[in-house]
Each structure stands twice: as structure tokens, then as C-alpha cells.
Amino acid sequence: MVSRRRYRLKRHHKFEQDGHKYVADLETGDLIQINDVEWEILGRYESQTRYQIVERLKGKYKLTTIFDGIERLESLRQQGSLLSPIVEPVAPTRVKDEQTDRVPKLLVPFHFTNEKTALDYLTGLNRYQFLKHLSAFAELETLAFSEIGAEKNETPDFDEVRVRNLRVPKSNALVAPWYALDGYDGILLLSQFLTDDLLYYRVPDVPIVHCIDGVQQLRHSLLKTLLTLSAFQHSKDTLVVKASWMKEWLAELGVPVQNVRVIPDGIDVVPPIGDKALAKQHTAAIFEKPMFTKQPIVGLISGFEPNRGAAWISAFARANPHLAVFVYDAMLADHYQHPPENVVVFSADDEETRSVLPIFFQALDLVCFPAMPGTPLSIVLEAMAFGAPCVALSKYGMPEEVAGAGVAVNADWDHFGNFHVSMTELSKTIYKWLQPSEVRGLCEDFSQRIVQRHTRKDTAQAIVQLFAEGLQRETDDFGTQRTLFPPIFCRRYEPETGALKSSVYRLGINRYDDLETALAEALAEKHTSAEVASVFKHFQCGGSVCI
């Protein structure tokens, strides 16, 4: 896909006379004096994208000169000269046709080095698996930069992701998002460290799908990240969270969630090693805890804030001494030194530890998890996949991903990691659900089928589909429609009252108008409607004066 042009050039004629360059708009009769770079841009405007124009001209002119030239030409539209907006009819079938013709080409910017230390092993592994499966449905490309003149050192392709090696001048002012203007159907963002990533949101017409992991290590910044992204989103963009409670959380905070989708990671489940008893024996042996062969094993997939989590787990284990508790927690595994006797803490940190995880999961009689940011849903699902029902400690009722496979116990948590659940009620529920029953039997069956519902292929397909959906959503682009009668914000003296007020005067119709409306319009030229709404909300609640 080539970035769509927004304006059509009217019939025009360029000429030079007496050392000056002019363009004549033959439709309006306007004659406009232009400079050298504008002259060249005009010659390319119809046939080349903005990206191509800049790339072609940047050897000859300074970047800002080229951008200023484009800006000036496009600003002539405000006076009705030279350009008219392209009103493209919505063609929903077009995207579909393209899909059958070829797979979409997606830009996947990589700068995971920062995140490597912050993300746990399984999250990293999941990303890799995800990209691998995604490559069956999309052409993936990432960017690598090297300086012109420097030693030629091209980055080779990563397995499934092709590397577009770009050679740029040393002082290249353009950051990576600039290159996203050139021929991508979408941008897939996986990073949670919002640096240059945010600039991708300024790439016109190219839909963005931004996937956010609710990982424990980043939970201090998770809410901020989600809120920032929700503000940056345009209608074509989608924010993907990996568990339903993340979306519920945003909705609870009053964040618009129409472009937020819940798409859990796909899971891998290996064939069972034998029966549950064998798995329990292995578990007991590995952890040197014989009680794990005798007592029912509850798997606790933790996403707790580590400090508070350790205290909670200890309390839980002491309240339920008849249970053996297998805790999966990526942070506590290293730091929780002396858990109660009936607790083991584990996390997969490498290939070897990853490979034994299914054994532990197979040994579980029940899976318990707090449905909160930080808890990895894919691990919950994997833990259940051998047939264990679940008890979800949930603020928003039974999470839809596990509905039919267990029960929810009412819990509460806040943005700062404080977690609360009635231990008595939880203990009772766990006791009840460990007993064989018809319901438990149904839930066990359901859990065993979880793996079929969360394949990596499904996840990859669902993500690719989001790019097409994004394109079809009604556009809320700003900056294209300036108001017909430009407002001048000014003071106004009211002779009747002697008061000085702020007001707005509209050129063209030459009268005063409503300040609030004009301010909203002015802000909407550069901001999304969600942003404008948040500004107005701020000044009505937090500001000293209501507008």
C-alpha cells in the first residue's frame, strides 16, 4: 500500500519570468509566486508520495526546506488555491481483495534491547513465537540504520523478519517513523518503552496495532503506557491487550475502549508425560517436597506486585496448610527466600526450565490466579490445559477467557498493586473445587480444550485482521478541515456591564462567537477528539475557571 495522497492538484501551469517562478491555477485564476523547491515539489506532487518527494529532493535541498515547501503548497488549499482535498469513496471490498492477492506488508520496529532485561523469559519467547506464526500471514520487515560512508555492515534478516537496511547521512534528522511512509500496510508495535514508537502514531493512513503485555516487571509503568497509547490512537489504530481484565480496567478508568481489543497470546501444550500421579511424583522430586505427592496441588499463577505478593502467598499458604502450593512468579522465584513449607516458587528462565514447566502444570489439581495486570494469561491457560479447573481472583467477575472452566472469587486491587481478597471465602472455594463433582468434571473437560481455543495461528490471524479493520473504520483525522471562518481569540469589553471577557471573533462573518466551540475547533485541528475531550474535562474539573 502506498500512503494515500490527501489532495489533488488543480489544473495548473508553471512558468518562469524575470527570474521569478510562478504557478497559475487555471481553475481559480490565481497566480502564485513559488520558490525553487516548491517548483520541484509541484512537478512530483501528483506522481510521487511525500516520502518519495523528500527522498528524491533531499540531496539537493535541506530537509526543512522541502518540508516547508510541501507545507506551504498544501496551505494554499486554505485559500482554495491549487489543491483540493481528495474525497475518496469508502471501498470496504478493496481491503479484502488485496488480502486475497497478497499478504500485507507490516513494519515491525525492533528496539528490544532495553526490554530484554525488563521482560521475563517467557514474554520474550512468546513474542518470538508470535512473530514466527505471524510471518505465515504477513510479510514482516524491520529497519536497520547505518551511516553513509561508514563501513558496510548490513544487518542480516532475523529468522522471519526481513531487515530493511537503510543508509542515512550522519546528521539525519528523520527518525525511523519517516520510513514507515514507504509502502507498508501496517505497523506492528510490540514495545512498551514509548520513545520513538509514539512518533509512528503520526504516520498518516498506515494503521498501527500496538500489543501490550501486562508483565509484572513493568506494572509500575503499565497504566501510564496504556493511557498514553489510548490518547495517541487514531481510529485506524488498535491497542491490543492480552487479557480481558486489562480492557475492563481501562473502561473502569473512563478511557474510551472502542479501539482496544483483547487477543491473548497463543499457547503451546506438549503431550502429557503420563498420568497426574506421575507428574506429581516428578514435581515432588524436583522440589524435594514429598508433600506434593500427598496433598492436593494448587497452582498459583501470580502477577502480584512482588513485595506484597510474597506476604500474600505466605498468608494464603498458612491459611491452607492442607494444600501444596505451586507458585509461578517470574520475580519471586529469585527473591522470595523462605516461603512456608507447603510452597514452591518457580519461573522459566531458560530453555531447560521452560521444558519442565508442563510437568508441574500437569500435576496441578486447581489453578488459582489473580485476574490483574501483571498476571500472564497465557501461563494461566497453559497451566489449566492439562485439565485443571480454575479459581479466578477477579474484580470484574469471571474472565471471559476461562469462563466455563471454573469460578471467580470477588477480589479487589488498585493501580498501585494493593490486592485484597477474603481469605476465608477463597479457602472455602478452593476446598469445594478440589472435591470431585459433576461441575468439576465439566470444567476439567473445558480446560483440556483450552489449547484448541488459543492457538498461535489464531492469534496471528486475529492480529493481521486488525490492520484491515483499522483501515475500514471511519477516519477521525485532524488537520484536514480548517474552519471556514477562522476565529480570532480576543478580549471583548461589554459596555453594558463594563466587564472584560475573552471571546472569539470570526473573520468572514465578522461577528463574535462562542469561545468554547472555537477553542474545541482550534484544538481539533491538531488533536484527536479524545484529546480535546480530555482537555475540556480538565478545565471543567481541575481548572480554576469553567469554560
Added chain:
Amino acid sequence: MLGFPKILHQLHIFQAGGEFYAADLEKARVVELSAIMMDTLKLVETQTDDAIVETLSASYEDDEISEAFERFAELEKEGLLFNRGEDLRYSFKTESKWRKLLVVIPGINVDSFFDIETVSAGTNMALSYMIRHLVEYTDLHFAGSRNRKITNGVYEVDIGIDDLIRLRSKIAETYYGILTLHQEHDRWLLPLYQYPEFPPILVQCHAPRGHAGHAMNSIFRHYAAMRDCDGFTAPSDYVRDFYADYVWDPSFFHTLPNGVDSKLFRPMDKAAAKHEIAEEIGDDRIEIAPTVGYLSRVQSEKGASVYLKLAELNPHLLFLIAGPNLGRYASRELPNNLVYVGFHPREKLPVIYNAFDVYCFPSMSGEETFGLTVLEAMACGVPPIVPNFDGVPSVVGDAGLVADAANFDHDVATLVSYPCPVDFSVKINSLLNNTEMWDGFSERARQRAEKFTWHKTAERIVKLFEMLHQKKKLINPNKLLNVFAPTPPVEDEESQELKCRSVLLSMNANYERCLMRDAVYPLRPEDGVVLSILKNHTPREAESILAELVADDTEAKAILQRVRGLIDATT
């Protein structure tokens, strides 16, 4: 018939899509031409109508020819293709080394500025003097409807009000500045400020008060819309000080004092002057009794009623009125000691002023930004007595007396002052009863008036334009991109509601980096609103918005300064 031959504008003829076009470079317009019009254009500069018709009739039908002529007539009416008025190309070339100012004052007769007797009202009088002295520093081109030379260095040019925006590149190339006069109902000027190309625009403004607040509100609109490199002039500091109570940046108001022709207006033999006037109107009391003078329109707002009261209070003095007529006071019974001395041409005015022992200026209009007649009286060595409000006391300085006036400062729109007749009366008598005091004031009045010259006024205009050009160079475009995002609640705060913040995203829309490599730069939402507004609006407009959004003025001003600093620092 069109009256060919005519001089053509600078044209560029071209063909596109099978049609002929003429690009009129002088009017920045493109006109489609038929084949016959093309053929006609080749002849219009050298041949008469008849000769052209004859030539054309070899190839075209009569009705085609008349249709083409009709079309040319229409185009000429619009100011297109043909030079209207004199051919000034040569004159402009020879004088091009001079700076040129474009003077745009719609609805004014340019010739009147050069025929002083046709000018009435102090404001226009001042403008006329100023313009005539400005020629010493720069050529003046008056925007009009034809080209002609008015006098040396002064031209009317065929640039209509509607042409200005289209011709902005050409205007920027040709002119050092645009000089204009604030007229509250004018609508042509406000849109001009939106174009960065225009050279600095200097707007002369006068009375802020009165007019039911319309004048003031109009100035507020101009103040808000104008660019950083535009400004107002006003005859006294009073106007700037007045607006300083209402706007944050009074530096847009530049004081441009009027001058006085102190060769024409000079002290004369007082007895001879009185004798001349007494003879003329046949009233010999003028030669005997001490005289108080008033030179103005005889209207309430100019204080005519107060002047009448003064005459009643002082039967021992003679109160002279020089003005176009007595207005509505003509039908009233006037005190015997009030004498109408008639209306006189300008060259006669020095004699009139010299026939006054004191000059009384009791105006209550709230529109007296300067008081040109006061300065003229002073130049003639006549001590003035003026009310204590508006700009007049600053002209008088220590060279006259300032009388009490009841000021209604908060009633800007209607009645603004009532000069106190009793205090005026006391001061008139104290001056007339003390020869030594009178001599001192007379001397100082003359000395002070000599400081106000029209040369200085004209020179200051040129300097103001130079200063505005400096300001134009300092203007930085605001391309910073910011985004409003909700910010998460803080743990120890009671309200856990989301708050709004602004995030500075990048240096511009062209994918250039933000301030710091790995950080989004947070701003308060107030700062963010200003940053967004300053993309398409002026800092004065942001001022209006901030004044509404932020209750504390000091804080609001600091926000505007901070954001402007950020823009300047990152350009």
C-alpha cells in the same frame, strides 16, 4: 470602445490544454483568452480602436470583435491586463533606491492630504502633516485604483483592497512596510495578519474610549490578530497606558507624537493680532478685555457647554470661539461675553491663536489622545488650560495648567469626563491676573512646542518600521507537536480520577526527534493548550484563552512566557 492604445501589464502568455491564458503578473491573476483576444493583445499597445477593428475584421466577424472588446472592458474594470492611469514604470525604477511604504487608507481622498484647507478634524490634519513629512524619508505609495504621481515621492498605485492578499509576495518584495489607519468598521485589515509574507503593518490608532466600546473592541481584535511584527501607533503614551489595563502586552502600542509647524505657528505681536480680529468681526472689546480662546467644533463632546458655563462665570473676560459654526448653540441665547470669531483658513490661525490670552481646551469626549490645537496654541506662546484626563496633559507638560475633571474611568464606552468649570475658572483667572506667571507659561509653551516637530514624527515612523523588521526576524514558527494524554492517579492523592497532561512529542510533524532521546517531555495541560493554539494563532490570542482558563493572571502570563520560551529555544 476602449480607447486603445493602452499599456499592458507585465503578462505571461501561455497555452495549456488547448486554451490560451494570460498571467497578469502585476495583479497575480490568470485570464483565459480566446483566439481573437490573443490577436487583439498583440495590437493594443500600438494601435487605436479603429485600427484594431480593421485589422481583426480580416479574420473575424463583427460580433466576435465586439464580444472580445466587451470582455476586455470587463477585465479592465477589474483592473486586469491594462495599466490604469499613468505609466509609472520608469518613475518607479528611477526612485527604487528609496524605501517605499504602502499606505492603505480605504475611502480617503489622497489629494486632500496635500491640500490642507480641505482637511478637517485634528486626526486627519495630523495625518496630512505626517504624510507630507514622511516623504523626506521614504516614497509613499497609496493603495488606490490607478497609477499616478501625486507629488514628488508620492504615488497612487493600482492596488485595491481586494488585491492585497493575492499580491502579498509582490508587496513583500516592493514595500518596507504597510502604513494604515485604524477604522473600527473596516474589515479588510484583519485577514491580512494571517499572512506571514506581508511586511510589517503599522496601524495608527486614536481614541480608545467612547463609541459605545466599539473602538476599543476593534482594537482588541487587531491586537489579537496581528503578527509579532505589526503594531499600533498612538499620539501619546496615554493610549498605551490605557490599554495596559486590558491587555498583557502594551508594547504593541507605540507612541508617535504629533508635531507642529513652529514656523507658521509662532508668537506675534498680541495687540496687533487682537486688533486684526477685532476689525474683522467688528467687536472692539477684543482689544480691551482679556481673552480666553477655544478653537474646535462647537459640540458638547468638545466641551462647548463647559465653555459656555465659563463665560457665564466670568463676565469680566471675553470668551472667543473659533470653529466652523456654532452648531446647535446658534439657536440658544448665549452670554454677551461669548464671541464667535468665525472659521478661518489655516494660514490665518496663528493670528487667531495670538489673539487669545489663554487657550481653553475643555473637551470631555474621551477621544483626545493628543490635542493638536493645544500644541498649536503653545507654539504661539499661548498658555493652555486642559482637563486632567486622556492624552492632553502629557502634551502640555509644565507649559500650561491642568484643571480638575470628574473622570468615569470604568465607564469607558460612554461619558468619560466632565471638566470642572469652577477649577477651569480659577485657573484662567490666576493666569490672567499674574503677569509674571503668564510670561513664564508662555515662554515654556513655546519652548515645549518647538520640541514637537513633524520631522521627528516622520523619522520615528521609519524607525518603528526598522524595529518591526527586527521583530519579524525574531519570529519563530511553532512546529512542536504535543499530545494530550491522561495521566495515572498518584497513590497518596484522595481523588483517583485520571488527570490530563500534555506530552511534547517531537520537534515538528516531519518525524524529527523530541527534546531528549528517550523521553517524552511532559507539560501541564495549560501549557499544552497554549502550544497547540500557537500553531495557528498569535500569542495575543493565546492570552485571551489563558485569561479565561487560568484565574491567576500572574500564573497565566507565566504559562504564556514559558511556552513561547520553549518554542524559541527549540526552533
